[in-house]
Amino acid sequence: MEQQGLHELQAHQRLIHKVCWIYASNEDDRKDLFQEILIQAWQSYSTYRGDSKFSTWLYRVALNTAMTWQKRSQSTSTASLPAIDLQDDSDQSEQREAQFQGMYRAIAQLNKIDKAIVTLYFEEYSYQEIGETLGITANNVAVKMTRIKQFIKEYMSKEGTWN
Amino acid sequence: MELDDFKAQFNKATLQTPDHDIHELQQLIRNKSNSALHRFLRNFLVESIIGIITLIVLLWKVVSTLSAIQIMVTLAAIVAISAYQVHLFLPAYNELKALSADTNKPTRQWVDRVVELLESFVLRYKRFMLWAMPVGFLIGCVIGFLKNVNLQIQDVSDVFTSDFLLLLSVILGLTVFMYLLTWVYIKTVMKRLYTRYFTELKDYQKELHAMAKE
Numbered sequence: 001m002e003q004q005g006l007h008e009l010q011a012h013q014r015l016i017h018k019v020c021w022i023y024a025s026n027e028d029d030r031k032d033l034f035q036e037i038l039i040q041a042w043q044s045y046s047t048y049r050g051d052s053k054f055s056t057w058l059y060r061v062a063l064n065t066a067m068t069w070q071k072r073s074q075s076t077s078t079a080s081l082p083a084i085d086l087q088d089d090s091d092q093s094e095q096r097e098a099q100f101q102g103m104y105r106a107i108a109q110l111n112k113i114d115k116a117i118v119t120l121y122f123e124e125y126s127y128q129e130i131g132e133t134l135g136i137t138a139n140n141v142a143v144k145m146t147r148i149k150q151f152i153k154e155y156m157s158k159e160g161t162w163n
Numbered sequence: 164m165e166l167d168d169f170k171a172q173f174n175k176a177t178l179q180t181p182d183h184d185i186h187e188l189q190q191l192i193r194n195k196s197n198s199a200l201h202r203f204l205r206n207f208l209v210e211s212i213i214g215i216i217t218l219i220v221l222l223w224k225v226v227s228t229l230s231a232i233q234i235m236v237t238l239a240a241i242v243a244i245s246a247y248q249v250h251l252f253l254p255a256y257n258e259l260k261a262l263s264a265d266t267n268k269p270t271r272q273w274v275d276r277v278v279e280l281l282e283s284f285v286l287r288y289k290r291f292m293l294w295a296m297p298v299g300f301l302i303g304c305v306i307g308f309l310k311n312v313n314l315q316i317q318d319v320s321d322v323f324t325s326d327f328l329l330l331l332s333v334i335l336g337l338t339v340f341m342y343l344l345t346w347v348y349i350k351t352v353m354k355r356l357y358t359r360y361f362t363e364l365k366d367y368q369k370e371l372h373a374m375a376k377e
Contacts, residue, residue: 006192010185017180021173030180035191042192044264064270068199068367100176103169113370116270122170135271135371149166 005045009038012058016041019059022119023066025108033069040065060133063119067112102161106152114148117141199360200263200277206356207256225306233306240302244295251291255284274368281361288357289349296348297341304337 009016016037024030041061048057107118113134120130127138127145134141156162183191218241226234259280265273 006185006188010183010188013182013188014177018174018177021177021180036198038188038191040198040263047264060270064273065198067270068274068364100169100172103166104173111370112367118166121166122173132269135269135273152166 005042008045008054009041009058012055015055015058016062018122019062019066019119022107022115023069023112033066036069037062037065056133059120059123063116063133067116099156099161102156102159103152105159106155109155110148110151114144117144118148121145198263199363200259203281203357203360204256204259204263207252210356221303229306244299248291251287252284255280255287259284271368271371274364274371278361278364278368281364285353285357285361289353292349292353293342293345296345297338300341300344301334301337305334 016034019037020030020033024033041058044061048054107115110118116134117130120133125133127141130141131138153162222237222241229237259277262273262277262280268276
């Protein structure tokens, strides 16, 4: 049982990394949160009944942990993702990279619940599924998503990275 | 750039974080959790253990100076208070422990139950401390006082002697002092050990409720 749980967690650790990238804006916080989610998932593995996909269950654990986790540093203004190869010509590539980093900084400014919605949205969850995971209605999720998109647009416009 | 464009780039970027092997994961699991609920429960456990050890040390120190009947009365009082403590806190502690590993409840229901339990837990703890600490200190002081002052009470009229009135004044003074001391303890130690984690979860609950009302 213990080994099985550990192997499942190892196979799905990318999911935990994604949650960490959304909730923590620096390396130390990401490591701290990764460990926190791992411990929580490990301790809760016995409650996984197999009636949903393991990834769905792990998302729930990861988000619940991330939302109640208190980061050590409060800084979000310096949040940045690793640079990625956008396979574009250099001018456009630079602009896209700036937009990409700007959007990441905007997401870092969201509150914990909005971050959970964005994380599940990135995983192609429907509003209904997001609502079920967080204990709110699909309508609440739809309203929140509209506001989140609006907030990101405004934040990036202020920063000058929205285009 | 829209949120949907960002998604693909984000997934690509996060791939740059290296994966952990089984041994690294095992190592991370062995470390302590720092979540609000875990820290709350851990602090309570540590405080209980410290309390038990302190009690044993104090008993060890005074037991040789007490008579058989005094030892029996002291032990009976300790057992009664401990049983009451177990009755007050153990069910809530166990339920909170079970909740910390419960992943089947939707977030809002989970937080609601955790906050409800913590709220009653903190309230009970405060009430318990406000009488148990002054009473405990007081019993200790009275025993110490009686051992050092030789009271001669053979008749009802003897209770009005200056020694007895002095004892009464000391007891009253100590009661007020211990009660105030307990308030200071509750304000400072409780905030550090419990209340701040409870507040953290309560704020989170408020956010979830505000969202559900929208």
